[in-house]
Amino acid sequence: MIKVDYIIVGQGLAGSVLAFLLMQKGQSVMIFDNYTEGSKKASSQIAAGVINPITGMRFVKTWRIDELLPVAYSTYKEIETVLGIKLWHDRHFIRVLRHIEEENNWLLRQNYADYASFCGQIPPSVSESLEAHFKPHYAYATVNRGAQVNLPLLVSRFKTYFKDNACFTNGEIISDDLIVSTTCVQYKNIEAQKIIFCEGAKGSTNPYFSYLPFNPDKGELLLVRIPNLNWTNIYKNKMAIVPLHDTEGATKDLYWVGATNTWAFENDQPEERAKLLIINELKSNLNTDFEVVFHQAAIRPTVKDRRPFIGLHPKHPNIAIFNGFGTKGTSLVPFWANHFTDFLLQNTPLDKEVDICRFSG
Numbered sequence: 001m002i003k004v005d006y007i008i009v010g011q012g013l014a015g016s017v018l019a020f021l022l023m024q025k026g027q028s029v030m031i032f033d034n035y036t037e038g039s040k041k042a043s044s045q046i047a048a049g050v051i052n053p054i055t056g057m058r059f060v061k062t063w064r065i066d067e068l069l070p071v072a073y074s075t076y077k078e079i080e081t082v083l084g085i086k087l088w089h090d091r092h093f094i095r096v097l098r099h100i101e102e103e104n105n106w107l108l109r110q111n112y113a114d115y116a117s118f119c120g121q122i123p124p125s126v127s128e129s130l131e132a133h134f135k136p137h138y139a140y141a142t143v144n145r146g147a148q149v150n151l152p153l154l155v156s157r158f159k160t161y162f163k164d165n166a167c168f169t170n171g172e173i174i175s176d177d178l179i180v181s182t183t184c185v186q187y188k189n190i191e192a193q194k195i196i197f198c199e200g201a202k203g204s205t206n207p208y209f210s211y212l213p214f215n216p217d218k219g220e221l222l223l224v225r226i227p228n229l230n231w232t233n234i235y236k237n238k239m240a241i242v243p244l245h246d247t248e249g250a251t252k253d254l255y256w257v258g259a260t261n262t263w264a265f266e267n268d269q270p271e272e273r274a275k276l277l278i279i280n281e282l283k284s285n286l287n288t289d290f291e292v293v294f295h296q297a298a299i300r301p302t303v304k305d306r307r308p309f310i311g312l313h314p315k316h317p318n319i320a321i322f323n324g325f326g327t328k329g330t331s332l333v334p335f336w337a338n339h340f341t342d343f344l345l346q347n348t349p350l351d352k353e354v355d356i357c358r359f360s361g
C-alpha cells in the first residue's frame with residue numbers, strides 16, 4: 001500500500017496549482033488525470049489564460065480582483081522559477097466602445113479612485129495600429145493591469161514535473177471504487193488522509209458532488225495567423241484577439257480568437273457553426289487577411305452562482321472539492337488554492353462565499 005497525504009483528482013489548472021502548493025508545504029500527493037492526447041481537451045489546455053480586471057458594459061471590477069491579482073502574480077512567478085518557464089505576460093486590454101452609452105460608462109469609471117490604476121489611455125502607436133489593421137469603431141478604452149498566463153504550457157510542464165517527482169498516475173478515478181473510512185480514503189493500492197476532486201466540468205457527474213449547481217459551458221476558439229499585425233495587446237470587442245504569447249519565434253503572427261459560450265451542447269467537440277461565428281466576428285473587426293490554423297473546444301466548469309466550489313463533503317470530511325472556477329480560473333485558482341491550503345494545513349476558516357456548505361448536500 002502506498003500512503004500519501006492527499007490524492008488529487010484532475011491535473012488541470014486547479015489540481016496542478018493545489019498539488020504544487022501542498023508539495024511546497026511538505027505534503028505528499030498522488031495526482032490522477034485521465035487526459036490522453038487527441039481531440040478531447042481539458043478547459044485548461046485550450047484557455048487563453050487571460051486575466052481581465054474590468055469587465056462588462058459597465059466596466060465593473062472583477063469579483064475580488066484587488067485580492068486576486070497580487071496572489072496570482074506571485075504564485076505564477078513561483079511556478080515559473082520552479083518549472084523554469086515563462087508563464088506570465090502583462091497585457092493591456094484595448095476595448096471597443098460601441099456607442100456613447102459605453103463611452104459614458106467608461107468615462108464615469110475613470111473618476112473612481114479605486115479604478116485609477118486600471119484605466120489607461122490609448123498610446124499613439126496603438127492608435128496607428130488600430131487604424132491600419134482594424135475596422136473603425138465608435139471609440140476605444142485601455143484597461144491596464146491585465147495579464148495572460150500560458151495555461152497549456154503550465155499544465156504540460158506540471159505533468160512532467162509531477163511524473164519526475166513520482167506523484168502522477170495516468171488514469172481515471174472512479175468514485176464508486178473509493179473506500180472511505182472515518183480516518184482515511186483508499187483507492188486501489190493508495191491510501192490518503194483526503195482525496196480532493198479537481199475534475200473541472202466532469203465534477204458535475206461525480207456522485208459525491210452532483211448536488212452542487214454546476215452549469216457547464218462549452219467554449220470554442222480559433223487559432224489564427226494574422227501576418228504583420230505585430231499586436232501585443234488584447235483586442236476586446238464581443239470576442240477577444242489574444243497574441244500567443246510573444247511576437248517572436250514559433251508563435252509569431254499567431255493569435256487566439258474567441259471564445260463562444262454554449263450552455264446546451266451534445267458533446268465537447270468543435271462545431272462548424274462556432275467556427276463560422278468566430279470567423280464572422282473576426283471579419284467584422286479586422287481590416288487585414290487571416291488564416292485559420294486550428295479550431296478547439298472544451299467545457300468550462302461554470303457554476304450557477306459564479307463562485308468556486310471549495311470545501312469538504314458534508315458527510316465525508318475525507319472527501320473534498322476544489323472546482324467551479326468557471327470562466328476565470330487564471331485569476332481565481334492561485335488565490336483560492338493558497339486559501340484552501342491554509343484551511344487544510346492550519347485549520348484557518350474557509351471563506352463563506354466559496355465554501356460548499358452554502359448548499360445542502
Ligand SMILES: Cc1cc2nc3c(=O)[nH]c(=O)nc-3n(C[C@H](O)[C@H](O)[C@H](O)COP(=O)(O)OP(=O)(O)OC[C@H]3O[C@@H](n4cnc5c(N)ncnc54)[C@H](O)[C@@H]3O)c2cc1C
Pocket residue numbers: 009010011012013014015032033034035042043044045046047048049050051171172173174198199200201202203218219220221258259260297298299300301323324325326327328329330331
Ligand atoms: C475556450 C475557453 C477559453 C477560456 N479562456 C479563459 C481565459 O482567458 N481566462 C480564464 O481565466 N479562464 C478561461 N477559461 C476557463 C478556464 O479554462 C478554467 O477556469 C480552468 O482552466 C479550469 O481548470 P480546472 O483544473 O478546474 O478544470 P480542467 O482544466 O477541466 O481540468 C480538469 C482535469 O481533471 C481531469 N479529470 C476529471 N475527472 C477525472 C477523474 N475522475 N479522474 C482523473 N482525471 C479526471 C480532466 O481530464 C482534466 O484534465 C476558458 C475556457 C475555455 C473552454
